[in-house]
Amino acid sequence: MITSNQNPKVRRVRELLAKRSEREASGALVVEGVRLVEEAFSSGWPVELVLYSGELSVRGRQALAGLGSAGAEVEEIATYLMDGLTDTETSQGILAVIRRTELPLPPDADFFVIADAIRDPGNLGTLIRTCAAADANGLFLTPGSVDPFAPKVLRAGMGAQFRLP
Secondary structure (H helix, E strand, O other), rough: OOOOOHHHEEEEEEHHHHOOOHHHHOOEEEEEEEHHHHHHHOOOEEEEEEOOOOOOOOOHHHHHHHHHOOOOOOHHHHHHHHHOOOOOOOOOOOOEEOOOOOOOOOOOOEEEEEEEOOOOHHHHHHHHHHHHHHHEEEEOOOOOOOOOOHHHHHHHOOHHHHHOO
């Protein structure tokens, strides 16, 4: 069990959560919560590391079993460390480091959304979710837009980022 704030895995997660430049340079991102971890995994995005705490639900423990079988490194972490890493008021007890996967544009695509300088994470997450629900072929973001893989955007997008180019 990981109990130290200085653990390299905890430090890496903290860096990925805090810095867009680190997410872009490493090609990795962090997803938090059972649903997002399940969505990323079921969409085929490689899961490198899963950290979980003792408060993990039955559904979360089932997801852990599948992730471990698929080759992800799974580590238990002290609850106080998990609470310090997560943005949410009440942690679901699981987060994962995911390798970013570039989704190809469909060859016969004819429906794209272009978002110009979206700065609010909640708004971008909602837009991503809406594009996926409307069956858009892709979403283009102009410079100045918030990172589509920032923690708040991921939560607001509810996993749509893993299916929408």
